Amino acid sequence: MKKNLLIAAAALMAASTLSAATIEGKKVAVYIDGASVGAVDNNQEREAAQWLLNNDKAAVAVTADDIENITPAKAEALWIHIDRCGIAAGSANLPAPFNNAAFVAHIKDYVKAGGNLLLTKQATQLATAIGRIDKEVNSFSSGEGGDGKDTWTVQNVYGVNCSEQLDRSAHPIYAGLETINDYNNRPTVALLGTGDPTTAMWREDHNCFWIPADLGFGAGNDTPACLTEFEKAYNCVCLGTWGHVGDFCGAGIIDFEPTSEFKGRVITIGLAAYEWAPRNGGNNYHSNIQNMTSNAISYLALSTTGIESAVTDADEAPVYYNLQGIRVAEPEAGVIYIERRGSVAKKVIK
16 A cells, blocks of 8 residues: 655654653754854854753764755754854845855755754744745844843733633643743743842844744734734744744744645744744743753654545544644634544645
8 A cells, every 4th residue: 555654643742852762763853054063153053052962972964065965754853053142133134155056956845755843043044045934034133132130931822811812831842841930820831031039141042933924914912813813824823922922923833734845744843932042041941942942953853744635544533733743623614634544644634
């Protein structure tokens, strides 16, 4: 029997760490702007890449000389991290080699062929460069930053101060992450802070993501339509925003689902709180950044492609899951779900 590569519901329901057996043999890669990790000038990018290579025995570094050879067969997931001061907004303004036409073409071909991409901080703009989204980021900053004593967090339940909510906290990217209740008296995922409200730390404050309402989606940030219309337009799920947000403002983390053109999945993390190497150190929540990255890479590496068709067992009763991997007893009309029959799953619209 022919077996298509499909999204497994089990992979959607539980994330795993990079050392877990569930991704044994899965190949992941990180792009480095240098001949070796030690030669990477930017300390944010160097520390991130070094962490992955130190903690995943299957991980490899990809350089400018290697990028033309990257394929889904060689790496199920590719991570690109850019976090620099002083660059201008816009995918065309990314630093070399990330704005090179050949580089962008190789990345686009990789995702179109089924490769899965993790884009973090200013690298989120590569989603626009490759054509996965036709809008440039509209929340952008690349300054030197400054000192602060508050903890920067991720809000993964949109609309906590509104009558309606969009809860994305069950997505595998958040598995096992520490939360605090500093904002709206609700748990948010802590990423950057000393853990001591009397002690300051330096944060560069680099945001690089989309605010759908300001791009014309919905009728403002006070209703979920700004997000749901954006999600429908780009076949994606908005997963989180700044921790203090109580409405529906900001797609700081996005899970772009596979499409007929782009058979790979793309996750973008563009929140300033996702900072790998604060200048004066002391990030009490650095393990959350590591674990969020681990969860994202594991989720991507476990994702498979070719979801548009499948050989199913007609005698098996279907079971439905939403895009966050939660089982749904009564699917709603017009909503996208993962339908599982026996050992086979596919994306459907009820």
